[in-house]
Amino acid sequence: MxxxxxxxxxxxxxxxxxxxVGCSSTPGKAAHDVPEYLLERGYDVLPVNPYADEIFDREVYDSLDDVEEAIDVVCIFRPSxxxxxxxxxxxEREDVEVIWTQQGIRDDEAASRAEDDGRRVVQDRCMKVEHRRLAA
Structure with missing residues (x-):
């Protein structure tokens, strides 16, 4: 579950x-504003978007495969x-502990596969909202 x-x-x-994944370079979009909020709160945000070169003055990766750093959480801003x-x-990565799909995004079958592989899954929740509610 x-x-x-x-x-x-x-x-x-x-x-x-x-x-x-799906981080946006466009202010005003949730896929930009939520990761920016997390970055401002001290998280190490790694933008993944094959159509951008730099977001938040950070290198942008084309895919998860291209990220060399260890990843704790994969936060998804892409359609279900x-x-x-x-x-x-x-x-495919051993370092990912959590897969988090943002509000309005879910795939129960993919979530089950992730859980069967020992990963924790959060679906259909906004990380910014949850952070404000629980950690701020």
Missing amino acids: PVDTAEEIEEILEYETIAV EEVSGIVDAAL
Whole structure:
């Protein structure tokens, strides 16, 4: 079952490195403003977007495969129909502890695969909202 208790979400919010798949360079979009908020709160945000070179004065990776740093959490800002492939890429990495799909995004089958592989999954929740609610 995906994570849904405040205690589990608080634990997840203690991780430091978040790869944001679908991170946007456009202020005003949730896929820009949420990772910016996390960056401002001390998280190491790794933008993943094949159509951008730099976001938040940081290098942008084309895919999870291109990220050399260890990743704790993969935060997904892509349509639900793209989640499965992103989860597969995350599962190829041994360092990813958590897969988090933002509000309005979910794929129950991909979530089950991730959980079966020992990863924690948060679906259909905004990291910024949860951080403000539990950690701020």
